[in-house]
Amino acid sequence: xxxMLLVVITGAMIILSGCKGTNEKRGDEHLKEGRYxxxxxSYLEAKSNGNVSTDFYDNFCLALVKAAEMESKxxxxxxxxxxxxxxxxxxxxxxxxPETAQEIAISMATVGKAQAAVDxxxxxxxxxxxxxxxxxxxxxxxxxxxxxxxxxxTEAENAYVARVMPEVLxxxxxxxxxxxxxxxxxxxxxxxxxxxxxxxxxxxxxGYFLIFGENLGEKASTLVDKWGYVxxxxxxxxxxxxxxGEIQFWASTGxxxxxxxxxxxxxxxRGDEVLAKQVGNGWCExxxxxxxxENAKIEKKKTPFKGKGKLMNEFQCSANVSFSFxxxxxxxxxxxxxxxxxxxxxxxx
Numbered sequence: 001x002x003x004m005l006l007v008v009i010t011g012a013m014i015i016l017s018g019c020k021g022t023n024e025k026r027g028d029e030h031l032k033e034g035r036y037x038x039x040x041x042s043y044l045e046a047k048s049n050g051n052v053s054t055d056f057y058d059n060f061c062l063a064l065v066k067a068a069e070m071e072s073k074x075x076x077x078x079x080x081x082x083x084x085x086x087x088x089x090x091x092x093x094x095x096x097x098p099e100t101a102q103e104i105a106i107s108m109a110t111v112g113k114a115q116a117a118v119d120x121x122x123x124x125x126x127x128x129x130x131x132x133x134x135x136x137x138x139x140x141x142x143x144x145x146x147x148x149x150x151x152x153x154t155e156a157e158n159a160y161v162a163r164v165m166p167e168v169l170x171x172x173x174x175x176x177x178x179x180x181x182x183x184x185x186x187x188x189x190x191x192x193x194x195x196x197x198x199x200x201x202x203x204x205x206x207g208y209f210l211i212f213g214e215n216l217g218e219k220a221s222t223l224v225d226k227w228g229y230v231x232x233x234x235x236x237x238x239x240x241x242x243x244x245g246e247i248q249f250w251a252s253t254g255x256x257x258x259x260x261x262x263x264x265x266x267x268x269x270r271g272d273e274v275l276a277k278q279v280g281n282g283w284c285e286x287x288x289x290x291x292x293x294e295n296a297k298i299e300k301k302k303t304p305f306k307g308k309g310k311l312m313n314e315f316q317c318s319a320n321v322s323f324s325f326x327x328x329x330x331x332x333x334x335x336x337x338x339x340x341x342x343x344x345x346x347x348x349x
Contacts, residue, residue, distance in 0.1 A: 020053045021046055031059055036067035057094035064088045065107035072114040077124055081111065085131065092138065101142040108135035109152040116156040116187075119163060129187055132156060157188035165193060174204045175211075202348030206233045209250050210345075228253060229336050229343030236347075243323040243331055244279070251311050253341035259284065259311040259319070260338075266323040269332045269349070274325045282319035284309040 020028070027042030043060040046052055068084035088104070095101050108131050115128030136149045161184060168184065171177040178201040184194050209232045229249055236245035243266060249259060264276035283302040290299050300315070311317045323331075333346045 019051075020056075021049060021051050023049065024052055024056060024059075027063065028059060031063050031066075034066075036063050036070060039063040040067060055096060055100075057091050058097050058100040061088050061091050061095055061104050062100055062107075065104050065111070068111050069107045072111045076111075076114045076118050076128070077121070081115075085111075089134070095142070098142050098144055101138055102144040105135040105138040105144060105149055106152075108132070108138070109149050113152050113156040116160055125160065125187065129153070129156065154190075157191050160184075161188050161191045161193055165197070169197065174201065175208055177201055178205050178210060199348045202346045204348075206236055206345075206347060208232050209248075211250070228341040231334060231336065231343055231345035233345070233347075238331060238347075240327055241325060241329075243325075244321070246318055246320050247276075247334065247345075248316055248318045249311060249336070249343075250316050251313050251341070254313055255340040256310065256312045257338060257340050259305075259309045259317045261307055261319050261321060263336060263338065264319075264321060265335045265337075266325070267332055267335060268325070269330045272325070272329055274323050274329070276319075276321040276323055278307055279320040279322050281306050282309060282317065284311055284317040285315040286310060286312065 023042050023046035027039045027046060030036070030039035030042060040060070040063050043056070043063060046056065047060070064084045064087050068081050068088075071078045071080050071084070085108075088108070092104070095104065112128040112131030112133075112135065115124050115131065118124040118128070132149065132153045136146060136153070138144070139146050139149055164184060168177060168180040171180060178198070181194065181198045181201055184191075185198065188194055209230045211230055229251055231250075232248050233245050234248060236243065247264065251257070261276050261278040261282070266274050266276065281304045284305055285300050286303045287298050288301040288303075290297060290301075303309075305317070305319075309317050309319075325331075330349060331347050332349075333344050335342075335344045337343070
């Protein structure tokens, strides 16, 4: 008898938890009619009462992103947007229906596109692309269609590049220009115009130290890495089966280390790798005591090395190197890595 009563009570609880209260029903009506802020208020009241239906979070999150989308059309910098999205992200994992998740994602991406179009405010632009990427993560998690979100991102990227590229290309200093191109690559790495301009820039900066470096601990990106190896090729010759030239290193690892030529790696555009061989002697800068004892002083001198040389922090080394590779190997970048740091020099094609 007790068991039967328990079953009846449990069943009643399940039925009650699936029912919609007055506030939730009112929220659904507002949502259907496009009164999104009213819908949000009604849903918040329903939530505070602690009795919501199984599709409550679908409709609540949809109302939030639809309100954000409407607000972004009036003002992409509106302070309301962060509140809408904060609430959305807190409840997004409770969305049940894939079709609702898809609609939510498209609204998120649309808001992101509006923010990405804001001229002169990099923070808002980055926030916009973050929203688009969050939308893509939603459809991936829920098994939705990725193509519409990717299309929105591509459109936003192309508009962003078209807006900022002309000013970047006016920069005469090739190192500064490449830095700004790499900043664009943070946002739009697959943009075809960016790829073309970055390739031309890398051809022009083969012989330069790009002191701002790259953050190579993550995917090959454009962030500054202050603790690595910066490289340049004062002279370089590339054939269909070889690369030869002088490579120079500047170290900013915070450590004195041993430069080992055999660890210098050339990587192709397809990811194939070959290792360097040193040709002749190289040199490394070192602090040397010169003069008689009473007038002795420390000077920076070039000391010879072959194969291995002492590379001191904020000093330079140079080596004449050669790489051999098969036909079809297209050199992309040279990389050097040890226990103290990591560096990469893109060559352009």
